[in-house]
Structure formats: structure tokens, C-alpha cells
Amino acid sequence: MTQHTEQRPLRRDAQRNIGALLDAAKQVFGTSGVDAPAKEIADLAGVGVGTLYRHFPKRSDLVKAVFQAEVDATADAAPALAAAHEPVVALEKWLHRYTEFLATKRGLASALHSGDPTFDALPAYFMGRLGPAVGSLLDAAAAAGAIRAVASPKDLLYAVSKLSVTMNDEEPDHGRRMLDLLVDGLQHRA
Template identity: 65%
Template sequence: MRTDARRNVESLLEAAKTVFGTAGVDAPAKQITDLAGVGVGTLYRHFPQRADLIKAVIEREIDACADAAPALAGELPPGDALARWLDRLAELIATKRGFAAALHSGDPAYAGLPGYLLEKLAPALGSLLDAATAAGEIQAGVTPRDLLYAVAKLGAPLPGEEPGYGRRMVALLVGGLRRD
């Protein structure tokens, strides 16, 4: 991909992330392209269907979350790195208005996302869990898959729920993992 095309895709993904976070996944394409500083044709050249754009935004966010694990592990004690990473994951889940409905719409474009999420996030979480367990900061026996599902359930926003509620529930879960 040419440099300018790659830059346009990055601008579109960042703009879509912002717009989806405030207006939901059904926001007008023009709102996304205006924020990205590109034309609507550029959007549809790279993302012919809305599902393609939604999927790309989700994958990008999953990648960023996975990439944050080693950085946090290098900066913080193991238990704190785990807690901060889980908070980041909960924030990702809570701030994506309309993603859950889109993902459960039956659109085949999203069929691979659960596997992609596990493939990317389970190893990142596993390394944080292993370090926190080895340091004696959390109890043993928690699997990355179990914790990913728990955070997804707790962090998903419910209609009418106050902002930040899911993240507070995830913080309670993390508190329960810690050894006294």
C-alpha cells in the first residue's frame, strides 16, 4: 500500500473510532470522512461495506490492547500491570457504542472476530497473569480465557447504565483476584 493510502486508512480508522465512540456504529459516513479529512470515495475504496470498517476498527483496538501488555509489564509491578491492562480492556468494551449489536447481527464479516480476540488477547493476558501469579500478587488457577470472558461480561454497558459502571465492576473482579 502506498504511503498516502496507508495514511488515509489510519486517518479513517482513528476517525471511525472517535465517531463510533460518541455517535455509535450507525453514524453517517460523512461524519467519519470529515473528521479524517478525506472524501467519502476514499472511505468506500478501503472499506466497501460498513462492516469492513467496524471490523477494522475493532481489530485495531484489539491489537493496541494486546500491544499494551508488554509495556505495562515493564513499567509496573505485576499485579498493577494486570489491573491496568484489564481496566484498559474494560474501557475498550465499554466505550464501543453499538459494537455488540453489530457483532451479534449475523453479518459474516464478523465471524472471525471472537477467534481473533482470543488469539491476540489471551497470550497478552496470559503473560500478565503468569507474572502476577509468580510474584504472589494474585491467586493461581485463573485462565486468560476465563478472565477475558468475565471482563467482557462485566464491562459491557447496559442500557441506562451510568458511565464507568462496567469498569468499576472489573476493578472489583481484579480486587477479588489479589491475594491478601
């Protein structure tokens, strides 16, 4: 006899609760860190703590879900930007979106590097989703003759992550300026 393992789709209210919890956790993790009280996240999401634990039994489950949701949102922005803008503009706008993701990731960094096996697959997930997203934008900009094809998707993701590190609180736009400088350097000049 075979066991039926297919899960039922989530009800709309459950989907809404998960979305609210992920949004709240992202915000709370960014301001208070990943060890913030569960009640703070649940209150911000407008749900009870029991609802939080029903969907995310362990803190690491919530951290992983927030990280993956942010990776997905960042990757999913690439096709929309490509459809709405010239290739180099789409690339630049996506890279700025990526720096917003990196700011969120910093709030998760201590947990992601904790050695918890829940997070072992996240680097591959990160590169598997974001590499093709930025790669498609790089290819389109290079094909249009707007940039030099000198960087791989991995190189560009790594470079932007290093450049977008805020030097201190006195220069909150440091990362944006560094990214603008990088994009300017990729573009062809007559």
C-alpha cells in the same frame, strides 16, 4: 505461468488516511452507531468519502477493521505495561485498558452480531490476540505471588466483560469499581 499476488506496501499518505479513518470510525460508531453516514466518518477523518470507500468498500469492512485495530491495540499494550510496572499493577492497568476496548465494542455490537459472514472470524481473532496478552500478565502476577492463579485468560476476559457493563447512565464509573473489586479479589492477602 504463476500469478504474482504480492501487494505493494501502502504509501505513507494512504497509511495515514487509513489510520485517520479508523480513528474517526471508532469515535463515530461509539456516538452514532455503525450506521452513521459515511460522510460523517470521512469528514472527521479529514478525507473525502471516495477515500473511505477506496479503503473500505463495504461498511462491514470498516467495522471489522475498527474491531481488529482495537483488539490489536489492547493486546499490544500488555508487553509495554509489563515492562513498566510490577506484575499486579500491569495486570490491573491492562484490564482497565480492556474495559475501554469493551466500551468501543459496544458501539459495534449490533453489527458484529448481525450474521454478516465478514465477522465470522472475529471471535477467534479476539481470543487469539487477547487471551495470550492477558495470560502473560496473569502468569507474571501469579509467579510473583501477587495473585492467586484461579482464573484462565478466557475466564478473566469474560468476567471483566460482564462486570464492566454499565448499569445505567447515572453510574458511569460502575465498571471501573467492579473491575477494581475483581482485581482486589485476585490478590493474595496475608
